[in-house]
Amino acid sequence: MEDGENGSAAERAIRRVEEDRDFVVELARELVRIPSVNPKFEVGEEINREADVQRVVAEQLEAAGMAVESYDVFPGRPNVYGHHEGSDERSLIINGHVDVVPVGDLSAWSVDPFGAEAREGKIFGRGSYDMKAGVAAAIAAARALHDCGVELEGRFEIHSAVDEEAGGFGTRDLVQRGRHASAAIIAEPTEGEIMTAEGGLEWVRVTIRGRNAHSGWRYRDIYPQPLGPERDNAGVNAAELAAGFIEAVGRLERDWGRRKPAHPLLPLGINTINPGVVRVGSGLDEEGLPAVMTNPAITPDVAVVDFDLKFLPTETSESVRKEFEEFVHHWAMQDTWLREHPPSVRWNLADLYFPPFDTPADHPLVELIKRQRAAQGKQANLTGFPAVCDGAHYAGEGITPVIHGPSGAGLHGADEWVEADSIVDAAKAYVAAAAGYCGTR
Numbered sequence: 001m002e003d004g005e006n007g008s009a010a011e012r013a014i015r016r017v018e019e020d021r022d023f024v025v026e027l028a029r030e031l032v033r034i035p036s037v038n039p040k041f042e043v044g045e046e047i048n049r050e051a052d053v054q055r056v057v058a059e060q061l062e063a064a065g066m067a068v069e070s071y072d073v074f075p076g077r078p079n080v081y082g083h084h085e086g087s088d089e090r091s092l093i094i095n096g097h098v099d100v101v102p103v104g105d106l107s108a109w110s111v112d113p114f115g116a117e118a119r120e121g122k123i124f125g126r127g128s129y130d131m132k133a134g135v136a137a138a139i140a141a142a143r144a145l146h147d148c149g150v151e152l153e154g155r156f157e158i159h160s161a162v163d164e165e166a167g168g169f170g171t172r173d174l175v176q177r178g179r180h181a182s183a184a185i186i187a188e189p190t191e192g193e194i195m196t197a198e199g200g201l202e203w204v205r206v207t208i209r210g211r212n213a214h215s216g217w218r219y220r221d222i223y224p225q226p227l228g229p230e231r232d233n234a235g236v237n238a239a240e241l242a243a244g245f246i247e248a249v250g251r252l253e254r255d256w257g258r259r260k261p262a263h264p265l266l267p268l269g270i271n272t273i274n275p276g277v278v279r280v281g282s283g284l285d286e287e288g289l290p291a292v293m294t295n296p297a298i299t300p301d302v303a304v305v306d307f308d309l310k311f312l313p314t315e316t317s318e319s320v321r322k323e324f325e326e327f328v329h330h331w332a333m334q335d336t337w338l339r340e341h342p343p344s345v346r347w348n349l350a351d352l353y354f355p356p357f358d359t360p361a362d363h364p365l366v367e368l369i370k371r372q373r374a375a376q377g378k379q380a381n382l383t384g385f386p387a388v389c390d391g392a393h394y395a396g397e398g399i400t401p402v403i404h405g406p407s408g409a410g411l412h413g414a415d416e417w418v419e420a421d422s423i424v425d426a427a428k429a430y431v432a433a434a435a436g437y438c439g440t441r
């Protein structure tokens with residue numbers, strides 16, 4: 001994968017990142033100063049400025065000699081795709097997202113969330129750590145390679161995506177448009193570690209049906225009544241069925257967490273099943289939700305429970321879906337009413353799906369990043385990512401992802417910050433990875 005000349009080209013570009021360190025730090029600050037809150041969380045013309053961030057990204061990639069395309073994923077919310085032509089076999093993507101989560105409680109911040117204040121080697125602000133620093137580092141890597149005249153043999157791409165924080169529809173759009181490569185680095189913050197494993201995520205909806213009745217006659221739903229219509233037409237409370245179901249899912253969750261073989265790079269029990277949204281009422285509307293949710297005098301006949309179901313990197317979506325559906329079936333079989341009125345299970349809720357990944361520890365990208373960190377006297381450990389990120393969408397297309405990026409704190413919280421030096425380090429790692437993985441001509 002490398003020869004002497006290859007190494008020296010990479011080394012020149014890595015030195016260039018160091019000489020040019022103000023560029024990457026100031027670029028990260030410039031990006032933080034443009035509020036780009038994902039409009040799915042909070043709407044406001046002055047804060048939903050992903051497009052303005054993307055304009056800066058596109059200009060910088062063009063200045064770094066890349067061919068750049070930009071197109072809307074949602075109206076006014078463009079992705080930016082920059083690339084250098086090259087071979088498929090050694091093609092590499094560096095991915096970052098430009099949307100950020102809302103500021104939250106402003107009184108908890110000690111700095112202006114969009115001020116990009118620089119102090120004590122840190123840059124403060126919403127999106128500094130997650131993940132405009134990573135985007136800036138990817139751009140700085142492309143720029144250093146360009147400045148040093150390094151010609152890569154494999155295709156080198158930078159994907160700057162919108163909408164990561166709300167399902168990853170920006171990156172999904174890039175892969176659906178065929179922007180593929182053999183591997184991808186996700187420039188999310190990792191404290192300089194290399195994250196090679198991530199669980200999968202599904203959203204699943206379980207709809208449980210009961211039978212409407214008037215609460216005035218609830219006594220006969222509960223206590224034995226004489227044989228006859230009073231007994232036959234008793235209400236069946238869907239809220240209570242759902243409560244029992246949620247409890248049963250909790251037991252399944254603990255069983256999965258304790259008994260399924262743990263992944264060596266991930267905390268035990270990350271395969272959780274979170275009951276996140278519960279809706280109960282009467283009648284089913286066209287969207288599959290309870291039509292009436294305002295009258296507690298009705299014994300409800302519809303309960304809709306939405307779960308966020310996480311599975312292990314070593315599992316597949318198909319096997320987990322099957323297991324969950326069998327669980328629902330067996331739960332229902334224990335109850336006379338439910339046996340005749342089985343709950344329905346719906347996957348692909350809101351079109352959300354994150355495939356898992358488990359990149360081998362000896363993948364060339366891992367080796368290249370490790371070696372670059374070691375050259376600076378730093379160690380890059382392998383870890384797993386307990387949540388999900390855009391790497392999933394590449395993995396789903398057979399593109400091997402690793403996550404590697406800067407250091408900081410305050411993810412989605414107040415006083416978010418990123419360490420300036422760590423942005424420079426990330427840019428160097430990206431240069432080493434691009435030169436080593438893509439190879440030089």
Ligand SMILES: [Zn+2]
Pocket residue numbers: 097130131164188
């Ligand atoms: Zn992020």
